[in-house]
Amino acid sequence: MTRRGWVGDSLIVVVVLAAALMVLPAGGAAAPSQPRLCDVSSGRQFPRAEPGEVGLDPAALADAVAFAADRNRVNIQIFRRNCLVAEGPRNQETGNLAWNNWSIAKSVTSLVAGLAYDEGRLGLDDPIGKYLAPGLGDAAHRAITVRQLLTETSGLLSATVSEGASGVVQLDPDVVAQGLGMPFAYPPGSVFEYNQRAVDLLAAVVEIAAGEPFQDYAQRKLFGPLGIERSDYYWARDRSGHTYGFSFLLMPANDLSKLGLLLLGGGSWAGERIVSAEYLRMATTPSPRNPCYGFLFWLQAPGCESASLPAGIFWMSGLGMQNVFVVPNLDLVVVWTGAFGNRSGLGPIGTSQNTSELPHSFFRLLSRAIVDVVVPDLGPYVEPPLQDPDVSDYADASISLAIFGIGPAAYPGCTLFECLGLRLAPPAANWPPGCAIVVCTGTDPRTPGIKPG
Template structure:
């Protein structure tokens, strides 16, 4: 849906967020509470310190990673417990846990990166998503014959097949990587033959981090500054969130040292943020880039961002879609989500002006929560 300017929007952080009783929001109260109780009882199996007793970082264990590129390069902080919100029409229908706590959010940062890319597009810094990146980012990263054809669209859809090393991490670290239920990462990190740009999907954090670096080169300002100024402050978010890079991801631009930020917490760093701020962000995207009468992001970019990729039918520009072979038939095709390990979720059903944030649920229980949630709708 494209939002109407007179729809309710939450006030700035610290002011009273309007509530809506579950029955008024179209939920069976008892069944909604059962879904929430299920989420609370299904906490992520990850240790709250994010390190196992033997000293291994959770992400390295999760993705079966070892070898020369597995060093943790960014900050890591202890996480909180299960938390979440359910919004209907922007109003709170339910809330649980520490929703103001600024925890790591892992690959949800990718979806924020897609919105920052949209700002670059709206500003004309990305002239055409199908233009090779090298046309406006004069960098050796795109000098080879293999990398030269890579476009912004390829980076946004994770089909770039870029080859190289960025901030001490090689693209090879995520070769053969799998995510989601039944993922088999027994071959992760094995070198494989690369395909032409735009023909092969691979969930690869080094290549996503390259997108962040390229956007930094186009804006010539730190991306956290852009996000705060253009998105988070206008939607009334808190001032407590942070976007942290790696200790070796500082670059010099126009005489100023700036930190390139990653699209997740694979090697530490990334977006540290609370569930309430996630909810505001998800609501803005679900309403087509509008926040009340203020346009944050162009409607054209939101539509493109949520359009299925040719190499993966349930993926857009760094957002997950309820489309393609993986679509859940009990949900509208318009449903989309931002997903991060742990498990962290921003889930939106724009057709019903419904936004849900889910934090630190076991990955095997996430589908069960959303099945219960949808089943609670009358």
């Protein structure tokens, strides 16, 4: 629903009133002589600042927020120098709801892998067979390296919809076995191809390396120190109990923002080192087979569609344009959730292929709000030409049939009812009350989300 002219958000009212009272030079708001820097907090309330305290023009900032809200962004949070400076008009309704952030989970899985790497438990160039149980998977699959899983160069056959659709209702018998049964489309390490099962394999390898359940390790080492409670979120598992590393992390936007601030801080949080700067440097460095991708993070680089975004930006990305954007050289974090919202002059296919229009247009507006440093104008969005869609990138019958134990991608002894000798739980057996694929709502105390008080 289009929303223009809203005035209910108290923060924006304060910003507009403050702008009206300020005596401004012709070029806009004057940057403070001593810009404010907020301390990150593990509490429930983010430290706040007025835009002018952190080098932002209030009116231009309000324009950027209004634009995003008009593009189906149901939650919008903008941070400068760790300070929350702007929110969307629906944030009070949506900020504490556990929302399906889809492939943002991939980047979170990368962070958890970084924790195991930092502890010396996980080697990036180790073959995954070093961690898997003896006899699980053939020699070729066991030779895939951790780095190849992190950079999406495993070589495994990929069809993103066929891989992901069964997880929506948790029909998958065992995503580890399913990944190890997937045929190779390319030699490992040779080609970038976005793959869901590869990240599920990564989560399983991290779990084995860490010596404790993946989600327990993530909670103890990553989420807990940030003040993200176990009851805040739900991360789905398959019917054998393996965490979906590639998706299905339902987490409130108010918690996602903490992950963004952790990244902005180079892996440190309130004086405590969470993830090493070394790992984050590798994770946000272009990988050899795709300069637009690091260790399950998207990057800005020459030749990428994202090259029209602010210099140095990297981000987490999920279906429907769920995003956590981090711009270290501007001390900026933007988090938003919603349902698509980009526009194309090339019809529905253009809307699905060319997804940079919305972030480009938003960051062009937001850059105009930055008055303490010179930010080059991004210019009008130039839409790239359409590419011929390849249906095989999205759907493959052999991947779908493998769930039933049928076809060349099926892992031996893995069917819809039993896998690797384990009787399987019913589909969606561990979904908590109030959760319906996209969001968790309701008053049941077992429903994930940030509770009042």
